[in-house]
Amino acid sequence: MSTVEIEYCVPCGFRERAVRVQQAILSGLERELDSVRLVMGDHGVFRISVDDETVYDKAEAGDEFDVDAIVREIRSHVA
Amino acid sequence: MSTVEIEYCVPCGFRERAVRVQQAILSGLERELDSVRLVMGDHGVFRISVDDETVYDKAEAGDEFDVDAIVREIRSHVA
Numbered sequence: 001m002s003t004v005e006i007e008y009c010v011p012c013g014f015r016e017r018a019v020r021v022q023q024a025i026l027s028g029l030e031r032e033l034d035s036v037r038l039v040m041g042d043h044g045v046f047r048i049s050v051d052d053e054t055v056y057d058k059a060e061a062g063d064e065f066d067v068d069a070i071v072r073e074i075r076s077h078v079a
Numbered sequence: 080m081s082t083v084e085i086e087y088c089v090p091c092g093f094r095e096r097a098v099r100v101q102q103a104i105l106s107g108l109e110r111e112l113d114s115v116r117l118v119m120g121d122h123g124v125f126r127i128s129v130d131d132e133t134v135y136d137k138a139e140a141g142d143e144f145d146v147d148a149i150v151r152e153i154r155s156h157v158a
Contacts, residue, residue, distance in 0.1 A: 010109055019102065022117075026098075030089055030119055037116040038101075040109055 001032060002078040007039040007047045014046050017065070021048065024067045025074060032078050050077040080111060081157040086118040086126045093125050096144070100127065103146045104153060111157050129156040 004025055008014035015038075022036055041047075046058035048070060055073040058065075083104055087093040094117075101115055120126075125137035127149060134152045137144075 015105055015109065019098075019105075023098070026094055026117070030094065033119055035116050035118040037114050038105070039114040040112055 001034040002051050003035045003037065004029075004033060004074060005037045005039055005049045005052075007041045007045050007049075009042050009045045010040045011042055012044055017046065021067050021070060024071050028071045029075060029078060032075075048074070050074050053077065080113045081130050082113050083108075083115045083153060084118055084128045084131075085116070086120045086124050086128075088121050088124045089119045090121055091123055096125065100146050100149060103150050107150045108154060108157060111154075127153070129153050132156065 006018045006022055008018040018038055022038065025033075025036055044058070046056075047054060048056040055077060056070050085097045085101055087097040097117055101117065104112075104115055123137070125135075126133060127135040134156060135149050
């Protein structure tokens with residue numbers, strides 16, 4: 001099964017956003033995953049990966065942040 | 080820095096408890112940690128470790144579950 005990683009910028013206060021997307025991932029995919037890892041980062045990072053493959057990166061997505069779309073993207077990687 | 084792992088039994092419905100202790104850990108120790116990992120498990124498991132060293136295990140602690148005491152124990156391992 002797969003591991004999802006959510007790296008977020010601590011000084012930017014992105015923890016709440018990271019926990020929110022983690023909750024959505026667990027609600028939808030808990031039984032299909034090995035683990036979900038929150039990684040403390042900085043310099044504005046907010047990146048989500050599945051088995052080291054990036055599925056969302058704030059540096060590219062800008063302000064666009066659709067939790068449902070992110071969960072669907074992750075689901076397509078773990079199916 | 081350190082990695083905290085929270086392994087919890089999915090079929091037992093321990094996710095809410097895992098997320099609650101994760102939140103307490105992040106609130107207190109976010110800037111001292113590398114990551115906090117939720118690991119999906121089964122067979123009644125609820126175990127918290129810091130760099131692979133167990134600091135709480137439901138199999139030994141039984142119904143005793145003091146979140147503040149767990150965070151203090153983790154803090155003593157990452158200091």
